[in-house]
Amino acid sequence: MRVIFMGTPDFAVASLEEIIKAGHEVVLVVTQPDKPKGRGKSLAFPPVKECAVTHGIEVFQPKRIRDDANVEYLKKYKPDIIIVAAFGQILPKSILDLPKYGCVNVHASLLPRYRGAAPIQWAVINGDEITGVTTMRMDVGLDTGDMIAKREVRIEKGETGGSLFDKLADTGAKLCVETMELLEKGTATFTPQNNDESTHTRMITKELGNIDWTKSAVEIERLIRGLNPWPSAFTHLDDKTFKIWRAEVSEEAGDFEPGCVIRVGKSELLVQTGAGTLSLKEVQLEGKKRMDIASFLRGYPVEQGIFLMQ
Numbered sequence: 001m002r003v004i005f006m007g008t009p010d011f012a013v014a015s016l017e018e019i020i021k022a023g024h025e026v027v028l029v030v031t032q033p034d035k036p037k038g039r040g041k042s043l044a045f046p047p048v049k050e051c052a053v054t055h056g057i058e059v060f061q062p063k064r065i066r067d068d069a070n071v072e073y074l075k076k077y078k079p080d081i082i083i084v085a086a087f088g089q090i091l092p093k094s095i096l097d098l099p100k101y102g103c104v105n106v107h108a109s110l111l112p113r114y115r116g117a118a119p120i121q122w123a124v125i126n127g128d129e130i131t132g133v134t135t136m137r138m139d140v141g142l143d144t145g146d147m148i149a150k151r152e153v154r155i156e157k158g159e160t161g162g163s164l165f166d167k168l169a170d171t172g173a174k175l176c177v178e179t180m181e182l183l184e185k186g187t188a189t190f191t192p193q194n195n196d197e198s199t200h201t202r203m204i205t206k207e208l209g210n211i212d213w214t215k216s217a218v219e220i221e222r223l224i225r226g227l228n229p230w231p232s233a234f235t236h237l238d239d240k241t242f243k244i245w246r247a248e249v250s251e252e253a254g255d256f257e258p259g260c261v262i263r264v265g266k267s268e269l270l271v272q273t274g275a276g277t278l279s280l281k282e283v284q285l286e287g288k289k290r291m292d293i294a295s296f297l298r299g300y301p302v303e304q305g306i307f308l309m310q
Contacts, residue, residue: 001080001101001180006030006065007048011120011169012085015106016051018173019083024180026057027077032088033061066092074098081183083176084138093140101183103138106172108165110134110150112198115143120168121161122201125226127218128155131164133172135179137190144198146190149179160228206231210310213259217249217276235259235308237285242308245290246282253277259307267294271308 003026005016020026029052037044045053052059062070071094081101084091086108096103109119111134123131132152139145151171155164182188209227211220211234224233224247234243254262256272263270269280284290285300 001025001184002027002078004028004030004074004077004079004082004099005048005052005085006082006087006091007085008032008046008088009086010047011108011165011172012048012087012106013051014169014173015083015085015176016048018177019180020055022177022180026052026055027079028060028074029057030060030062030065030074030087033063065089065095071095071098081180083180085172085176090142091138096138096140101180104148104176104179104183105136105138105143105145106176107134107136107143108168108172110152111136111143111147112193112195114201115198116201118201118204120165121204121226123155123226124159124161124164125222127222130154131168133168133175135175142200144193144195146192148182148188148190149175151175158225160225162229204231209233211235211244211308212310213271213308214274217273217278220273220278221247221249235310237302237306237308240286242286243284243290244280244282245284246280248279248281250277250279257307259309261302261304261306261308264297264302264304266297267292269293269297269302 001024003019003024005019005026007016008031029048031046031048034043034045049059074095075098079099081099082103084103085106091103110132114122130152132150134150135148136145137148153167153171209231224244227233228245232243234241236242250270254272254277256262258272258274260272261269262272262277271278271280280293282292283296
C-alpha cells in the first residue's frame with residue numbers, strides 16, 4: 001500500500017517502523033512542528049520525524065492540517081491509506097475521504113472506553129486490570145469511528161504509565177499492520193461503537209500530579225504509577241517539591257491526619273492518607289537525584305510527625 005503516516009510521539013514510532021518492516025511504501029510522514037526543548041530552547045524533532053529521517057522518508061509538519069493548502073498538498077501523494085497514531089490534530093472530512101481504504105487510527109484503549117487524550121495513563125490511574133489497543137476507521141468525531149480490530153493487554157501489578165506505554169505501542173504496531181492486511185484483502189469487518197458505553201479522558205497536566213493526601217492510599221499509589229515517568233506525582237517537604245516515583249500501600253493502620261509522616265526508619269517512610277497508609281519507596285527532592293528511600297533518608301533526615309503538604 002501507498003501510506004501516509006500521521007503521528008508524533010514515541011507511541012507512534014513503533015507503528016511506523018512496523019509498517020516499513022512489512023514492506024508498505026510510506027510516501028509521506030506528517031507530524032507536529034518541531035518544539036523548543038531544554039534550557040537552550042533549541043528546536044527538537046518529534047520522535048516520529050526522527051524515525052522518518054532515519055528511513056529517508058519525506059516529512060511534512062503543518063501547524064493546521066485542515067487548512068485547504070495542506071489538504072491539497074496531501075492529495076498529490078495519492079495514498080491508498082492514511083494511518084494515524086497519536087498525531088495530535090483532528091482530521092477534516094476532506095482528508096478522511098482522501099484515501100481508497102480510508103484513515104485508520106491506532107488508539108491505545110479498548111474503545112469506546114477512554115476516547116480522547118492520555119488513555120494509557122488513565123487506565124493505570126483508574127485501576128483497570130485490562131486495557132488494550134483498537135484500530136478504527138476514522139470519522140469526523142473524536143475517536144468515534146467504527147472499530148476494525150482489538151487486542152487486550154493486561155495491566156500488571158506495579159505497572160507504570162511508562163511500562164504500559166511501551167507494551168501498548170508494540171501491540172498497536174502489530175495490530176496496525178494486521179488491520180492493513182485485512183483491509184487490503186477485503187476481509188475487514190467494521191463494528192460501530194456503543195456510544196452509551198463510551199468514556200472520555202482529559203489531558204494529563206503537571207498539576208494532576210500534586211498529591212491530595214485526603215485520598216486513599218490505593219488511589220494515590222495508582223496516581224504515582226500512572227504519572228511515572230511524566231509528569232510524575234509530587235508533594236512538598238520543607239517547602240520543596242518532593243517527587244514520589246514509587247510507593248506501596250501498607251497494611252499498617254494509622255489514625256493520623258492525612259499527609260502526616262507516621263513512622264520513619266532506616267529504609268522506611270510511612271505516610272497517613274485519607275484511607276490507609278502509604279510506604280514511600282523511591283523519591284526525589286527538589287535539586288537532588290532520584291533515589292531509593294533508604295539512600296534519601298541517609299542524607300536527609302525526616303522527623304516523625306511532620307506533614308507532607310499539597
